[in-house]
Amino acid sequence: MKNSTRLAAVLVISIAFFCAEIAIGFRTKSLALIADAFHYLNDIVAYLIAFLASHLQEKGYKPSGFTYALHRAELVGGFFNGIFLLALALSIFLQSIERFINIESVKDPLSMLIVGCVGLTLNLISATIVHEHGHGHGHGHGHGHSHASVIPQTDGHAMHNHTRLPPPLDPHGNLGVLAVFIHVLGDAVNNVGVMVAALIMWKTHSPSRFYADPAVSLAISLIIFASAIPLTLKTGRILLEASPIHLNLDSITEDLLASHSVLSIHDLHVWQLSQNVIVASFHVEVPVGTTLNQWEKIEGSLRECMTAYGVSHLTVGPEVATGTSNNVIEGKSKSVCNSLLGCSAAVVGSHDSLRHRGS
Missing domain, CATH: 3.30.70.1350 (Cation efflux protein, cytoplasmic domain)
Structure with missing residues (x-):
């Protein structure tokens, strides 16, 4: 299955679930659901960027002014995905702190639990769709300009440093698809947090049970930070044309x-x-x-x-x-x-x- 087809499938799933989650989140006044829903909204934008980048690259679109075609299209998409995630994480983090100070009760935690279960199921399906790219795309996905397997090493290079190098790059990696995969896994973890918070508010009767909602929201923001920072740094380094980190x-x-x-x-x-x-x-x-x-x-x-x-x-x-x-x-x-x-x-x-x- 093509990258663009996989991304389109994940995009449709995300749009459908976002509409349901944002509606229930405002009805139940759950910050965890609202935060997760806006994470989905950000994901929809991210998936759309990745889809367009992948589609253009697969179609071989080569505008005359781009001498390297659109090799970096997915990198640009991955970089802006990371920036969007960082902004979202900061917003959720600040809202969680505010909710800790001004605690608000959550209505109908059972609906919140159901949404979390449905979201987890859909995210696991999406993760499976995207992750298959790494296995089904493993052979025959090279590019037409590499000569690494054509020119053998001669005795004149036997003592060179490159003979002691580990494999330099993963030729089957794709930072655009990787960005989407990180999004999906992050969403799945978020859904688990939503389910835990819903169970606490549903099954316990302590006045402090409603702190579970901002606590999960705070954890969601930290998870987003943890996934977005490495992605942004990795794609940004390539866009700044730094030398590959494994080369001296x-x-x-x-x-x-x-x-x-x-x-x-x-x-x-x-x-x-x-x-x-x-x-x-x-x-x-x-x-x-x-x-x-x-x-x-x-x-x-x-x-x-x-x-x-x-x-x-x-x-x-x-x-x-x-x-x-x-x-x-x-x-x-x-x-x-x-x-x-x-x-x-x-x-x-x-x-x-x-x-x-x-x-």
Whole structure:
């Protein structure tokens, strides 16, 4: 089943339950039900964003101005889902504190219990629908640009740092679907809390029994915080084009300098286009007199090295050490690099700096 189909099914379930829960929540004056209902409303918006992002990506919609198509559509959706959740959690938290100060009785806790049971059942169904993506989508979901399985490691890379790396990325992960799965699991936990609060208010007769309602609401807000913060940080890191957290740029530079005829590396950039596509670019300095045939071998070795780190798209800019002559590589001058936004002509790594680190 496609991502968009799964998300559409979860969206329909959520809309139906939201309408029922918000109505009963206002009738019974239960803050826990109202908080859970507005969590569902936020989920509906989140699911809609994820659905549209997934649908556009599956249809291969490629607007002319987007050279990488819409690889980050679901990331953007996941990021804003996290922001919505954080705002919702803060609102519920403040309302819970207010309800502790001004306690209010809850009418008809039995209806509240029934809503909690129905909600838990629907959320388990939704979780099953979404979670099947991780198992049924596990084989044959690669992308057409990865060369990790095409270029084997040669003996020249046997001692490189990338040979000791764990698997860099989960190629079957999907932060857009993951965001929805987190929403659904959070809702299921919320439903359990609603059921517990309803049972306490229904079966006990202590005047303090109505504190169970804001207590559950407070717990719901903390659960939302706990799920939204990691999601927001993870998607935000990728959108800010930070280097993948499992990669060490010093180790990459060390391996690149170990390649034959590489004098220095500068302007090294490694970032993630999406959760399973890593992109990199750098400039490499080669000796004077390097021919085109020699450069092709050097470039092949560098690409093989970066592929072993999980890089799918690589751009390498060659530069000669000093001077130029016929039939040799002519690279972009460092003065030009220095003027580019975000680029520095400072050498990231050279054999001298490598020896200095080693000592």
